[in-house]
Amino acid sequence: xxxxxxxxxxxxxxxxxxxxxxxxxxxxxxxxxxxxxxxxxxxxxxxxxxxxxxxxxxxxxxxxxxxxxxxxxxxxxxxxxxxxxxxxxxxxxxxxxxxxxxxxxxxxxxxxxxxxxxxxxxxxxxxxxxxxxxxxxxxxxxxxxxxxxxxxxxxxxxxxxxxxxxxxxxxxxxxxxxxxxxxxxxxxxxxxxxxxxxxxxxxxxxxxxxxxxxxxxxxxxxxxxxxxxxxxxxxxxxxxxxxxxxxxxxxxxxxxxxxxxxxxxxxxxxxxxxxxxxxxxxxxxxxxxxxxxxxxxxxxxxxxxxxxxxxxxxxxxxxxxxxxxxxxxxxxxxxxxxxxxxxxxxxxxxxxxxxxxxxxxxxxxxxxxxxxxxxxxxxxxxxxxxxxxxxxxxxxxxxxxxxxxxxxxxxxxxxxxxxxxxxxxxxxxxxxxxxxxxxxxxxxxxxxxxxxxxxxxxxxxxxxxxxxxxxxxxxxxxxxxxxxxxxxxxxxxxxxxxxxxxxxxxxxxxxxxxxxxxxxxxxxxxxxxxxxxxxxxxxxxxxxxxxxxxxxxxxxxxxxxxxxxxxxxxxxxxxxxxxxxxxxxxxxxxxxxxxxxxxxxxxxxxxxxxxxxxxxxxxxxxxxxxxxxxxxxxxxxxxxxxxxxxxxxxxxxxxxxxxxxxxxxxxxxxxxxxxxxxxxxxxxxxxxxxxxxxxxxxxxxxxxxxxxxxxxxxxxxxxxxxxxxxxxxxxxxxxxxxxxxxxxxxxxxxxxxxxxxxxxxxxxxxxxxxxxxxxxxxxxxxxxxxxxxxxxxxxxxxxxxxxxxxxxxxxxxxxxxxxxxxxxxxxxxxxxx
Numbered sequence: 053x054x055x056x057x058x059x060x061x062x063x064x065x066x067x068x069x070x071x072x073x074x075x076x077x078x079x080x081x082x083x084x085x086x087x088x089x090x091x092x093x094x095x096x097x098x099x100x101x102x103x104x105x106x107x108x109x110x111x112x113x114x115x116x117x118x119x120x121x122x123x124x125x126x127x128x129x130x131x132x133x134x135x136x137x138x139x140x141x142x143x144x145x146x147x148x149x150x151x152x153x154x155x156x157x158x159x160x161x162x163x164x165x166x167x168x169x170x171x172x173x174x175x176x177x178x179x180x181x182x183x184x185x186x187x188x189x190x191x192x193x194x195x196x197x198x199x200x201x202x203x204x205x206x207x208x209x210x211x212x213x214x215x216x217x218x219x220x221x222x223x224x225x226x227x228x229x230x231x232x233x234x235x236x237x238x239x240x241x242x243x244x245x246x247x248x249x250x251x252x253x254x255x256x257x258x259x260x261x262x263x264x265x266x267x268x269x270x271x272x273x274x275x276x277x278x279x280x281x282x283x284x285x286x287x288x289x290x291x292x293x294x295x296x297x298x299x300x301x302x303x304x305x306x307x308x309x310x311x312x313x314x315x316x317x318x319x320x321x322x323x324x325x326x327x328x329x330x331x332x333x334x335x336x337x338x339x340x341x342x343x344x345x346x347x348x349x350x351x352x353x354x355x356x357x358x359x360x361x362x363x364x365x366x367x368x369x370x371x372x373x374x375x376x377x378x379x380x381x382x383x384x385x386x387x388x389x390x391x392x393x394x395x396x397x398x399x400x401x402x403x404x405x406x407x408x409x410x411x412x413x414x415x416x417x418x419x420x421x422x423x424x425x426x427x428x429x430x431x432x433x434x435x436x437x438x439x440x441x442x443x444x445x446x447x448x449x450x451x452x453x454x455x456x457x458x459x460x461x462x463x464x465x466x467x468x469x470x471x472x473x474x475x476x477x478x479x480x481x482x483x484x485x486x487x488x489x490x491x492x493x494x495x496x497x498x499x500x501x502x503x504x505x506x507x508x509x510x511x512x513x514x515x516x517x518x519x520x521x522x523x524x525x526x527x528x529x530x531x532x533x534x535x536x537x538x539x540x541x542x543x544x545x546x547x548x549x550x551x552x553x554x555x556x557x558x559x560x561x562x563x564x565x566x567x568x569x570x571x572x573x574x575x576x577x578x579x580x581x582x583x584x585x586x587x588x589x590x591x592x593x594x595x596x597x598x599x600x601x602x603x604x605x606x607x608x609x610x611x612x613x614x615x616x617x618x619x620x621x622x623x624x625x626x627x628x629x630x631x632x633x634x635x636x637x638x639x640x641x642x643x644x645x646x647x648x649x650x651x652x653x654x655x656x657x658x659x660x661x662x663x664x665x666x667x668x669x670x671x672x673x674x675x676x677x678x679x680x681x682x683x684x685x686x687x688x689x690x691x692x693x694x695x696x697x698x699x700x701x702x703x704x705x706x707x708x709x710x711x712x713x714x715x716x717x718x719x720x721x722x723x724x725x726x727x728x729x730x731x732x733x734x735x736x737x738x739x740x741x742x743x744x745x746x747x748x749x750x751x752x753x754x755x756x757x758x759x760x761x762x763x764x765x766x767x768x769x770x771x772x773x774x775x776x777x778x779x780x781x782x783x784x785x786x787x788x789x790x791x792x793x794x795x796x797x798x799x800x801x802x803x804x805x806x807x808x809x810x811x812x813x814x815x816x817x818x819x820x821x822x823x824x825x826x827x828x829x830x831x832x833x834x835x836x837x838x839x840x841x842x843x844x845x846x847x848x849x850x851x852x853x854x855x856x857x858x859x860x861x862x863x864x865x866x867x868x869x870x871x872x873x874x875x876x877x878x879x880x881x882x883x884x885x
Contacts, residue, residue: 093119094155100143100163102234112138113160123148123156131160140165140195165195166226169235175242184242187211196226196236204240212244216285218317218325219245246323247285250275257331260307269301270294273327286317286327295329302333306366309334337367340408346415350386355413358383367409372399376413380457387417391450393480393487394418421451424486430493434468434522435540439493441567442466451478451487461675463493464668466542468522470494470810471668496810497850498522502548502881513556517548519853525563542566558583568615575616575629583608585642606642610635629660635751635768639703646750650703654751654768658683670813670848671805672721673729683713683752689743698745711749714738727808733799737770738829740793748828754792756825757782757866759858759878772797773880774823776840776860777873784827785867794832797823806845813848821860839863840873856880 096115098106110116113131121127128146135144143163150157171190173181188204205222212220221243229235253275255263267275272290295312302310313330320326339361344352359375376383376397387395396416403410426447428439442462444455456476464471479488498521503514520537523545527538537545544564551557560581568576584607614631618624635654642648659682666675688708689697697705715737722730741748752768757780760773772795774782783792799821806814822837844858858880862873 088122088125090120091123091151091156092154093117093121093158094150094152095157096160097149097158098160098162100161103164103167104140109135109160109162115158121156135162140197142166164234165197166228166234166236168192168194168196168238169229169232170237171240172237173240173242176244184208184211184240190238196238208240208242212242214288216247216249216287217244218248218286219323221245248323248325250286250327251320251324253327253329255329255331257313257333260305260333260336266298266301269297271297275327286325291315298329298331300370302331304368304370306336306338306368307333308337308367308369335407337404337407337409339363339365339367340403340405340410342411342413343402344413344415346417349390349392349417355383355386358386380454383413385453388451388453389455391420391422391452392417393421393451393478394482394485419485421480421485421487423447423449423451423489424481424484425488427488427490428493429490430469431495433495433539434466434542435524438466438468438540438542439463439491441573445489456489459491461665461667463491465664465666467498467669468495468542470496471670472808472810494810499850500853501851502853513550513552515548515550517546517560519544519546523563525565554586556583556585573618575614577614577616577631578612580611581609604641604643606640606645607638608635609638623663625665626661626663629658629662631658632656633658637751646706647701647703650707652703652706652709652751654685654709656683656685666719666721670854671729671803671808671815672731673723673727674721676721677717677719679715679717681713681715683711683715685710685712687742689746697743705746706750709749709751710742710746711752712740712742713752714740724802727805729803731799731801731803733797733801735772735797735823736795737772738794738832740829748791748793750789750791753790754795754825755780755783755790756792756795756797756823758876759880761880772823772825773878774838774840775819775821775842775844775858775878776862776876777838777866778876781866781868781873782823782825782838784825786827791827792825793827794829795823795825796832796834796837797821798837811850814845816843816845817858818843819858819860838866838873840876844878853881 093115095117096110096113098109101109112134114134115121115127115131132144132146135141141162142165143161145161147159147161148156149159168190169192171185171192173184176184188207190200190204194200201224205224208222209220223241223243225239225241226236227239229237250273253263253267253270253273255266258266271294273286273294295315299310299312302308310331310333313332315327315329317325317327340363342356342359342361342363344355347355358381361372361375374382376399379385384395384397394416395418398414400412400414401409402412423445424447426440426443426445428436431439442459444459444462445452449455456478460474460476463469463474473492473494475492477490477492479490481487500519500521502517502519520539521544522539522541523543524533524538524541525543525545526541527533530538533539543566544562546560546562548560549558558581560579562577562579564575564577566573566575568574584605586603586605610633612631612633614629616627616629619626619628633654633656637652637654639645639647639650639652646652660679661681662677662679664675664677666672666677685708688710689695716735718734720732722732724730737754739748739753752770754772755769756772757774757777759775759779760771761779769792774797780790783790785791799819801817801819803815803817806816818841820839820841822839824833824837826832840860840862842858842860844856844860846854846856848854856879858878860876860878862876864873865871866873
């Protein structure tokens with residue numbers, strides 16, 4: 053410090069001696085600097101500065117006009133220290149350009165650090181450079197100081213060290229800008245070098261678990277082995293997560309005091325390290341006595357049974373929390389499902405002796421809470437009454453956690469709102485024992501446009517259709533409602549057309565009202581459809597060359613009415629749906645199916661008992677969807693037993709079609725971990741007949757194999773997808789005609805979402821699938837199934853519905869093939885497998 057002051061005094065002496073020669077007539081002789089003197093600052097000027105405001109620098113100095121300073125003295129020295137401490141200047145001087153008897157005129161000379169005119173990063177790719185630029189946050193015109201250089205080097209090294217490049221070198225150089233004064237070009241050269249791999253992971257202090265067990269718990273930090281899919285680099289964030297997983301593993305096994313004392317690395321080669329982890333396990337603890345205090349509404353025996361933890365069980369804090377508060381059947385649900393919203397439960401450790409922990413579960417039950425007000429927010433398109441009729445939580449009801457969860461499910465299954473963003477918010481009012489419920493909803497587009505193509509019967513069939521899933525028929529005559537169509541009442545209107553020019557045409561109209569009458573969840577549906585096909589293959593040529601197309605056709609007209617209702621027994625997930633359907637097939641010189649001329653009538657009644665508890669429509673994570681249906685026609689042949697059906701022509705035998713058709717479908721969804729879902733499926737169908745002389749009906753059979761896209765459907769056959777096999781390849785052929793009257797299908801499908809955004813829900817899947825079809829129930833063998841496996845992806849776009857592509861490998865042969873089906877690609881639109 054003494055040396056620094058001496059330099060300042062010498063500098064001042066020189067400055068004052070030089071300027072003294074230029075003093076005006078009232079200047080005094082050169083001062084004797086060995087004798088300090090008080091002088092008043094007459095003026096302060098700043099020189100050498102280009103970018104920083106001079107007023108700011110004068111203020112920073114602490115000097116001002118009229119202030120008395122001692123020359124020489126600490127006042128000038130302290131000002132220089134301030135400027136040097138900022139790190140913004142490469143030079144700083146203070147001199148006097150004029151001195152009188154009692155005043156001094158001061159000049160502060162400062163030279164700024166150079167500023168950056170450009171930045172160039174070398175040695176890494178473009179995307180990596182962008183990531184680095186965002187982290188270092190350097191801008192053109194910014195001063196380049198030693199601190200900035202060192203901090204930039206540190207940030208870049210840490211960025212690549214976190215990615216496993218522990219030997220990263222960062223060289224930063226500056227070059228004067230040849231055009232602009234006091235500006236420099238900054239060049240950063242990054243050498244990542246080889247990624248550092250973990251050769252071995254060693255544990256110390258692990259007395260209860262072997263090293264290989266602990267290594268498996270570290271999901272992201274692995275040692276080098278022959279499995280190229282396992283990471284073997286040391287990434288800081290991943291390693292921190294893995295250390296937390298190690299401690300969680302110990303905690304789950306009773307070692308609640310376990311901790312990691314230290315971790316370190318040692319280089320054993322240029323790009324290889326050993327990782328050393330020291331663990332202190334502590335004692336292993338067990339649950340002891342659990343006593344319930346404050347519970348007057350429910351006995352301790354009931355609460356202990358719901359808790360499900362016995363004395364002597366290994367202590368696990370996460371299990372205790374789950375059974376008390378988190379699981380759907382947790383202890384708090386006993387109270388919350390019965391109105392006790394203000395209930396509070398606090399587990400207290402009252403004794404820890406040796407390896408046993410005793411608990412007191414201290415309960416405050418409080419009063420039952422009644423729902424006061426239910427607030428709906430976010431339903432910008434859907435009318436409020438559509439939402440409110442699905443609520444299980446209504447004003448005046450006791451609060452129930454179970455009914456709150458059920459309401460969320462019902463709202464999600466409407467399909468009008470994003471299920472990931474349905475947010476119920478209870479607002480307790482302890483003063484009056486009530487609670488307000490607020491449901492925050494986010495509308496999503498539900499109308500769908502279907503544009504697809506399918507190949508069948510030697511021709512390509514195009515399909516176009518539109519489906520309005522939130523239609524409002526009561527507003528048809530309201531001009532303001534056509535934006536673009538009346539909406540908001542939750543009705544479904546569908547219009548669909550299929551065609552291959554003049555050879556095949558099909559039109560379909562359907563309407564569904566889910567709350568017929570508006571008071572109960574009784575559905576009403578109506579549909580009408582018409583199809584026509586001209587199968588004369590010569591008409592292709594005639595049509596395009598301007599010739600006549602023979603009027604050879606099959607026309608199909610059909611209509612159906614349906615009524616459904618929600619049941620309350622066995623539970624209110626059950627529904628019963630009944631419908632009647634009439635179809636008329638009219639042939640004129642039509643070859644290839646039954647008689648060339650004639651009319652065939654299909655009048656049937658269908659009853660379907662279903663139970664649907666899946667939590668949402670697009671990407672269900674839990675629940676099931678089961679249905680059992682029976683479709684029957686009157687047994688016409690029983691009413692006319694004298695008629696010789698065995699030898700009758702087909703136009704007489706099938707004038708009134710008779711059959712009974714049984715269907716069973718079951719889908720289950722299980723959440724394995726977070727959003728990873730296992731879907732299991734089992735389907736069975738049987739088309740039976742009343743009269744052996746007539747045999748199986750040529751209508752309403754099953755067509756198994758392929759992608760499930762029907763192209764067109766003439767005879768009421770149901771097209772069943774079976775991945776890994778060509779379309780229709782598993783349907784048996786009898787007397788030259790496809791005739792599948794029994795089928796079964798089994799599916800295991802593992803799903804994981806890529807995006808759950810309501811504008812594009814995308815998930816990947818891997819599947820195992822097996823199925824087969826038979827001509828008669830006597831041939832049916834549930835174990836004789838054609839096996840396949842594969843992968844696929846599904847994307848739900850609100851405008852187009854569900855799109856998907858699958859690759860499957862069929863392990864077995866199919867009728868007409870000489871070996872396994874092998875590789876098959878399948879595309880699907882508007883349906884789920």
